[in-house]
Amino acid sequence: MPIGYVWQTFLETPLINVMVALTAICFSSYGLAILVFTVISRVLLFPFTLRMLHSMKSLQAIQPQMQEIQKKYSDPRRRQEETMRLYKEAGVNPLGCLSGQLIQFPLFIALYQVIRVTLGGSPESILDLSARLYDVPFIQNQIPLSRSFLWMDLGANGGIPLLVVVFCAMWLQQRISASRTPATAAQSSEQQRQTATMMQWMMPAVFSWFVLFSPAGVGIYWFASTVIGIVLQWVFVGPGDFTWGSLVPNAVRARIGMRAAPPAHVRARANRPVAAGDTSETRNTDASSGNKRKDGRRSGGEGAGPTRPAAGSSRNRRRHRG
Numbered sequence: 121m122p123i124g125y126v127w128q129t130f131l132e133t134p135l136i137n138v139m140v141a142l143t144a145i146c147f148s149s150y151g152l153a154i155l156v157f158t159v160i161s162r163v164l165l166f167p168f169t170l171r172m173l174h175s176m177k178s179l180q181a182i183q184p185q186m187q188e189i190q191k192k193y194s195d196p197r198r199r200q201e202e203t204m205r206l207y208k209e210a211g212v213n214p215l216g217c218l219s220g221q222l223i224q225f226p227l228f229i230a231l232y233q234v235i236r237v238t239l240g241g242s243p244e245s246i247l248d249l250s251a252r253l254y255d256v257p258f259i260q261n262q263i264p265l266s267r268s269f270l271w272m273d274l275g276a277n278g279g280i281p282l283l284v285v286v287f288c289a290m291w292l293q294q295r296i297s298a299s300r301t302p303a304t305a306a307q308s309s310e311q312q313r314q315t316a317t318m319m320q321w322m323m324p325a326v327f328s329w330f331v332l333f334s335p336a337g338v339g340i341y342w343f344a345s346t347v348i349g350i351v352l353q354w355v356f357v358g359p360g361d362f363t364w365g366s367l368v369p370n371a372v373r374a375r376i377g378m379r380a381a382p383p384a385h386v387r388a389r390a391n392r393p394v395a396a397g398d399t400s401e402t403r404n405t406d407a408s409s410g411n412k413r414k415d416g417r418r419s420g421g422e423g424a425g426p427t428r429p430a431a432g433s434s435r436n437r438r439r440h441r442g
Contacts, residue, residue, distance in 0.1 A: 127230075131226070131230050132230055132233055132234060132237075133252050135230050135231065135234050136234050136237060136238060136249070136252055136253070137252075137253060137254050137256075137259055138157070139153055139154075139157060139234055139235075139238060140238065140253065140259050140262050140263075140265070141258065141259055142156055142157055143262055143265055143266075144258060144259070144261075144262050148262070148265075148266055149266065149269065150238075150239070150265050150266055150267065150269065150274055150337070151268075151269025151270065151272070151274055151337070151340060152269070154235075154274075154337050154340050154341050154344075155340065155344050157231075157341070158341050158344040158345050158348065159344075159348070161224075161227060161345075162345065162348045162349075162352075165223055165224060166352075168223050169349075169352060170352075170356065173352065173353060173356045173357050174356075175212065175213055175214075176297075176353075176357055177356075177357050177358075178210060178211070178212040179212060179214065180357075181210075182206060182207075182210050182212060185206055185210075186203065186206065189202045189203055189206065224345070228338075228341070228342070231338065231341055232334060232335070232338050235274065235275070235335045235337040235338055236275075236335060237249055237252070238265055239265060239267050239274055239275030239335065239337065240275070241267075241275060246263065246264060249263060250263060269336075269337075269340070272336040272340075273336060274335060274336050274337040274340070275335055275336075275337070276335065276336060277332065277333055277334065277335065277336070278331045278332055278333075278334060278335070278336040278338070278339040279332075279336070280332075282331060282332075282336055282339040282340070282343070283328045283329075283331055283332045283339075284328075285343055286324075286327065286328050286331050286339055286342055286343050286346070287324045287325065287327075287328040288324075289343055289346040289347055289350070290323060290324035290327055290328070290346055291320065291321070291324040292350060293346055293349060293350050293353070294319070294320040294323055294324060295320060296350065296353060296354070296359055297353070298320055299359065327342065
């Protein structure tokens with residue numbers, strides 16, 4: 121059985137009918153139907169998304185041990201063995217962070233094709249769409265579909281405003297994801313930090329460029345899906361060392377009188393939780409400092425010079441003189 125036939129029969133054609141049915145429910149608005157479909161798809165994929173978020177949180181927790189392995193073993197093979205052993209002991213699946221994206225990507229490709237089929241403006245595309253609809257009057261009566269939503273033509277290529285909002289949403293998601301690895305951020309090399317920064321800008325740029333030459337409906341879906349992903353990450357994993365104030369550039373901070381934001385690795389070190397050993401060491405340090413201060417007071421009292429004579433002694437001397 122050809123793969124193309126399986127793809128159209130079991131994924132593309134059912135999705136076409138789902139989108140047309142949602143359009144009928146959403147007051148004949150195809151753009152609103154895309155938003156509703158985005159929410160429904162994220163709800164259905166939520167178990168996989170939750171597993172992915174838990175894997176990300178588990179990887180974040182073992183980052184200090186991974187850094188110790190990187191420092192301790194110079195042999196790549198031994199380093200890989202110790203890393204896999206750490207994964208096994210911690211019960212972490214490193215590929216679990218990709219499960220949500222791997223499942224969502226075929227759905228994204230299918231929706232891209234569905235939008236091109238359902239919003240085609242030529243008579244041939246309308247005939248092709250009618251042939252692929254189920255024999256249900258509720259669905260059949262929606263043809264032709266409305267292409268307008270807000271200021272956009274959903275069947276035309278996405279414009280600059282849509283590119284900007286998609287880029288900003290994806291950049292924010294990458295920024296929050298990068299801020300959730302405080303242990304590695306504080307200890308990584310400058311080259312690793314530069315690579316992370318490049319990926320933070322590269323991924324949004326690539327997807328935004330794709331949105332620019334795709335139907336605007338695809339961009340709306342990707343923007344809504346990214347916003348939902350940010351909310352889920354914030355709730356179930358946490359923002360890490362990310363703060364909204366860190367988005368303000370230092371040049372703007374200087375003009376409005378705000379304190380300059382510290383570098384990411386400095387914020388990571390400040391927000392890193394203190395381990396039990398570090399706590400005991402801090403207590404010992406404080407105790408030794410207190411002992412030094414006490415010894416300093418004693419030595420200062422002994423070497424302070426001659427003591428002041430008592431008041432009674434001076435009165436006795438005056439009586440003796442008289």
